[in-house]
Amino acid sequence: MLNKKITDLLNSQINKEFYSSYLYLDMSNYYYDNSLNGFGNWFGIQTQEEYAHAMLFVKYMQNNGEKVALEAIKKPDIVYAGFKQALDEAYKHELYISQSINDIYALAYELKDFKTMQFLDWFVKEQGEEEKNVDELCKRFDLFGTDARGLYLIDTELASRVFTAPSLVI
Numbered sequence: 001m002l003n004k005k006i007t008d009l010l011n012s013q014i015n016k017e018f019y020s021s022y023l024y025l026d027m028s029n030y031y032y033d034n035s036l037n038g039f040g041n042w043f044g045i046q047t048q049e050e051y052a053h054a055m056l057f058v059k060y061m062q063n064n065g066e067k068v069a070l071e072a073i074k075k076p077d078i079v080y081a082g083f084k085q086a087l088d089e090a091y092k093h094e095l096y097i098s099q100s101i102n103d104i105y106a107l108a109y110e111l112k113d114f115k116t117m118q119f120l121d122w123f124v125k126e127q128g129e130e131e132k133n134v135d136e137l138c139k140r141f142d143l144f145g146t147d148a149r150g151l152y153l154i155d156t157e158l159a160s161r162v163f164t165a166p167s168l169v170i
């Protein structure tokens with residue numbers, strides 16, 4: 001059994017990860033709708049990753065005998081003003097998720113819940129990678145994406161991304 005304050009935050013994190021998956025699906029659709037299939041693919045993989053993150057939290061709750069309380073998933077409501085905006089919004093969103101993971105970690109630390117801290121270690125590292133990946137994409141878009149040929153090359157490169165299931169075993 002876990003502390004109630006921890007399970008509340010873990011439950012809320014499950015919803016945030018599912019929302020992330022939904023948000024990135026919306027971004028993926030936006031790019032596919034605009035014939036940028038590589039960007040669509042890249043965000044489609046993000047969608048799969050976020051779903052996998054949510055399921056890791058579900059599994060952790062279940063492994064500890066805790067009941068998962070699923071909440072409604074908010075509708076993504078961003079109106080994209082241009083191809084760069086989805087990237088900026090994705091970066092902002094990853095910073096928000098990192099803060100959310102850090103908040104759970106801080107509570108686990110305060111409660112001396114070492115098991116949850118160890119579980120979250122993977123997510124702390126993963127968030128660092130997620131932030132770096134989106135930040136790099138933003139910077140490369142600024143450098144090359146405003147030119148049609150540059151945008152085409154980035155899109156072609158992003159088309160090759162494939163989904164790899166998280167390596168975390170719980």
Ligand code: FEO
Pocket residue numbers: 017020049050053094097130
């Ligand atoms: Fe599961 Fe990108 O945070």
